[in-house]
Amino acid sequence: MKSLLEKMQQDLVIQNYSPRTIELYKWHVKAFLTHQAKAAELITEDDIRDYLFHVKTNKHYSASNLAQAFSAIKFLFRETVKMPLSLTALKGPRRGRPLPLVLSQQEVKQVLGSIHNDKHRMLLQLIYSAGLRLNEGTHLKVSDIDSQRMTIHVQSGKGNKDRYTLLSRVALEDLRLYWKRYRPRTWLF
Numbered sequence: 320m321k322s323l324l325e326k327m328q329q330d331l332v333i334q335n336y337s338p339r340t341i342e343l344y345k346w347h348v349k350a351f352l353t354h355q356a357k358a359a360e361l362i363t364e365d366d367i368r369d370y371l372f373h374v375k376t377n378k379h380y381s382a383s384n385l386a387q388a389f390s391a392i393k394f395l396f397r398e399t400v401k402m403p404l405s406l407t408a409l410k411g412p413r414r415g416r417p418l419p420l421v422l423s424q425q426e427v428k429q430v431l432g433s434i435h436n437d438k439h440r441m442l443l444q445l446i447y448s449a450g451l452r453l454n455e456g457t458h459l460k461v462s463d464i465d466s467q468r469m470t471i472h473v474q475s476g477k478g479n480k481d482r483y484t485l486l487s488r489v490a491l492e493d494l495r496l497y498w499k500r501y502r503p504r505t506w507l508f
Contacts (some may be wrong), residue, residue, distance in 0.1 A: 323359055324349060327399040334398070337479070347391035350374075359400050367392055382415070441497045442508050445471075449484045452477060459507040461498075466491055 321329075324345055331341045354370055355362055374380045374388060396402045422430070427447065434440040446456040455473045463472040469491070470483045 323352070323395070323399065327395055330398050331394070335479070343387055344391035344394060347388040348395050351388070351392055351395075359395070360402070362396075437497065437500065438508060441493060444493060445490055448487045448490045451484065457508055460505055461503055461507055464491075464494060464507070 327348060328341060328345060331344060336344070351367075351370055352359065354373065355366055370392075371385065371389060375385055380388065431440055431444055434443060442456055445451065445459075446453060449456075449471050451459075451471070451473065455476050458474070459471070460474075463474065464486065465472065466486070469486045469488075471486050473482050473484060476482055
């Protein structure tokens with residue numbers, strides 16, 4: 320018979336969770352079950368609340384780590400164990416939403432001007448101007464750039480989702496110069 324963690328891992332794989340999320344969820348659930356020292360069928364919402372309080376106050380989990388633990392435990396009980404725990408009385412941690420750092424035009428020019436490698440400068444310019452994640456920028460294909468619609472097609476971004484983002488005129492002009500110099504065939508960078 321498979322262990323509870325193995326069953327949960329199968330459920331996570333079937334539901335197409337990323338390998339990193341699967342490992343994090345397994346780690347959190349293993350720590351939770353070790354802390355409880357009782358069968359999953361006997362665990363109550365109060366036990367979950369006590370554990371979350373314990374890891375926040377004694378282990379000093381950050382808000383994001385606490386949210387991961389809470390999500391992993393919820394997944395275990397809702398999807399794998401199929402226990403009738405409503406978990407509605409428990410709320411996950413509130414997250415602060417700090418404003419992003421926005422550079423002035425002069426600061427952006429200064430940063431981009433300090434990069435001497437044309438390929439690196441173009442990559443950073445495109446990431447910043449289009450609001451891309453680093454991984455999204457490094458995985459762009461030439462065919463992802465649509466100069467007619469002034470968009471960039473981001474394939475398999477965060478959460479393995481596709482999306483479109485805007486392409487600025489300045490970035491397009493610089494991309495054309497970049498293309499003339501490097502002539503990339505499939506991958507842009």
